[in-house]
Amino acid sequence: MASSKPKAIIGFIQEPTSLDPTADATASIATILLDNLYQGLVRLDSGGKISPSLARSWDVSPDGTVVTFHLNTGVKWHDGSPFSAQDVKFSWDRAADANTNPVNPHRDYWAPVKSVDVVDDSTVKVTLSTYSDNWLFHMGQGSACIVSSKSVDNNKTNPIGTGPFKYASWNHGASLGLTRNDDYWGNKAKLTDLEFRFFSDGNAMNNAIKAGDIDVLGQVGSPDQVAAFQQDPNFTVVTGAASGKFMISVNESSAPLNDKRVRQALYAAIDRKAYIDGYFAGMAVPIGSHATPNDGEPYYVDMTGVNTYDPSKAKQLLAAAGQDNLKLRLAQVSAFPYAVQFTDILTSQLAAVGVQLDVQPMEFPRWLQQVFSNAQDYDLTIINHIEERDIGNYANPKYYWHYDNPDVANWLKQADAEPDAGKRNGLYKQIQQQLADDAANLWIAAANSLGILHKGLMGYQVQGITPSLFLGDAYFA
Amino acid sequence: MVLQLIRRAGWLLVSLWLASVLVFSVVNLLPGDVAAVILGTSATPQALETLRHQLGLDQPGPVRYAAWVVGMLHGDFGTSVLSHTDIGPLILQKLSVSAPLALASMVLSLLAAVPLGVLAGTHHRNASGAVISALSLVGIAVPAFWAGLLLATVFAVLLHVLPAGGFTDWSSDPIAALRSLLLPAVALGLVQAAVLTRYIRSAIIDVQGEDFIRTARAKGLTRWQALRRHGFRYAAIPIVTILGIQLTGLLVGAIVIENVFVLPGLGRLLFQSVGNRDLLIVQDVVMLLTTVVLVVNFLVDLTYRLLDPRIRATV
Secondary structure, three states: OOOOOOEEEEEEOOOOOOOOOOOOOOHHHHHHHEOOOEOOOEEEOOOOOEEEOOEEEEEEOOOOOEEEEEEOOOOEOOOOOEOOHHHHHHHHHHHHOOOOOOOOOOHHHHOOEEEEEEEEOOEEEEEEOOOOHHHHHHOOOHHHOOOOOOOHHHOOOOOOOOOOEEEEEEEOOOEEEEEEOOOOOOOOOOOOEEEEEEOOOHHHHHHHHHOOOOOEEOOOOOHHHHHHHHOOOOEEEEEEEEEEEEEEEEOOOOOOOOOHHHHHHHHHOOOHHHHHHHOOOOOEEEOOOOOOOOOOOOOOOOOOOOOOOOHHHHHHHHHHOOOOOOEEEEEEEOOOHHHHHHHHHHHHHHHOOOOEEEEEEEOHHHHHHHHHHOOOOOOEEEEEEOOOOOHHHHHOOOOOOOOOOHHHHHHHHHHHHOOOHHHHHHHHHHHHHHHHHOOOOEEEEEEEEEEEEEOOEEOOOOOOOOOOOOOOOOEEO | OHHHHHHHHHHHHHHHHHHHHHHHHHHHHOOOOHHHHHHHHHOOHHHHHHHHHHOOOOOOHHHHHHHHHHHHHOOOOOEOOOOOOEHHHHHHHHHHHHHHHHHHHHHHHHHHHHHHHHHHHHOOOOHHHHHHHHHHHHHHHOOHHHHHHHHHHHHHHHOOOOOOOOOOOOOOOHHHHHHHHHHHHHHHHHHHHHHHHHHHHHHHHHHHOOHHHHHHHHOOOOHHHHHHHHHHHHHHHHHHHHHHHHHHHHHHHHHHHHHHOOOOOHHHHHHHHHHHOOHHHHHHHHHHHHHHHHHHHHHHHHHHHHHOHHHHHHO
């Protein structure tokens, strides 16, 4: 049967703030544009594994410090000019440079890179100061995508890439359109047009798919609504691997939260199941340290046994620490539905062990200022750390949770520089164990990625572990 | 009269200037900045500092204020630091959604409120008047967003006769564009109609007790004739005031309704830009709305003078 419908309309909550993923960390930019419009040398497949993209293969020198990429040939930019190894050097030198305007939000990804050299038109050699296991993984992220020196200055409004779709239109506040690139170097996309439509909340988006205005929910606003779609024969609910660290971050910079016993007491007061059933409708996996069970973080070890739900132990620990009458501030981003629902559950679980919460609702920009970057003035906050392989933040004592353990910092450095997977994962296991023992933060769950689609849309992969929602293989039966 | 006009116009300019200072100061007091939004949870202090410098956020307030005002006076509304879009054309594009929406809900509310209000006023001692009065109270109590959600559920999700949200551009399909504005305009107009009905009702009741109506009745006019010839014009003064005030409410209501129906209008632009700390857009949009409100008030003031000769004489 021929494809009956050439255009797919995908519902989204977060609208991109610009169209250049090398200039802005807003997640939806990469979700929509990476792998569809822009491409990197490598991409992450639906499970989180590193796979070829603009590079058809790569060799790593025995000591792990030289990576040679062999690029696909016959690749053209959307403006018709040919793609070559020079573009890779341009893009990565630009990303690593502190004076690039605007600065790349993930410039730290290039910290291990000594030089990027063009061997010939289709070969690039990258020399690292030391082996870095995370470096190649990060080259599959949006901020590492390859851009053309000719068009880069206009990418925010008129993006030029090498992918199976090219830019068509952007109606701010409403929709973003991509159209098929008929000169694509690889397997051409099956759909001729994509329209990403932006909604202010999950409710409006659910109404739109029920009314037939859109074909897919690219992001599911509230998992508790999924059950209704599962029972409806007109829809398919697809689930992917679990990702994202939904957690309660703890500010360890001062008393009483710098006392390990207090943090362990808070953790013992938490029943992860209440969040998984109450907010995720069961579609999440409990986690007990800063890693999630998917191929993106192959070092994951289940640490949920370290801090188990035990309210009486929580009370004992609080009494031992002399904190029978503990009152804590909770910074809550009120625009995040999970933060609002978690707050209710957390408030009652902590109240059960005699800890009172003073909830401070705020917008995300204020959270970034008050909690994250400047003042770091908070006790607890509910947040989903969405980025894969971000455990390295525990090596930075100035990061907003102020976790300071020189051993962990050392192990993290060793682990990233360890080419042997067995030894590396051993080190990461040790780190996860230590973080859980210290109750550095209160990790709750990793959510299964969800997509809701109209029956008939095939080849759709949910997004979660991958930074992108790749639609090159999607079609209507 | 001319001198009064010039004085009023002068005050309008002073108000606009004061408003610009106020808008700029308040908007720039918002906690958090666009650099932090761009860099998100991967920000390092150095990167934040570099980006703030690149975006000119480290320049002193008065310098940024002067650049903004001088730009606006030259018709240049600036460029969004986030998306690099020209703000002037962006606002114009959004106005093509918000202006028809505001106008349509105003017209709808007047179409409903004038006959209902007059009826409720002239029959305020009868059952029909009491029913209208009670219904209008319910209408005031219903929040516009709730009415919007209800309308979307009934007409889009259950009946599939109108879209649940979104907007088809005027240029691609004018009929579809109108269809996408229908439910939001009704939702927005409903509350207004209710408020307006109550004001018209009490204005009509008041005017019926006026001496000049009694005199007209004494001359042999029927109640309707007296109202039509002498009463409506007099009753119109408070109603024009309310319409002017409602316009402000309409603009605020549009922000909520545009978010419920995912309409890419000024309200949604404002809402998103505040969330992203794209402050130049916020300043421009708020300043535009302030200007509209101040100009409307100015016009309302002029209208009084046309409606009631006594105001012309005394002020």
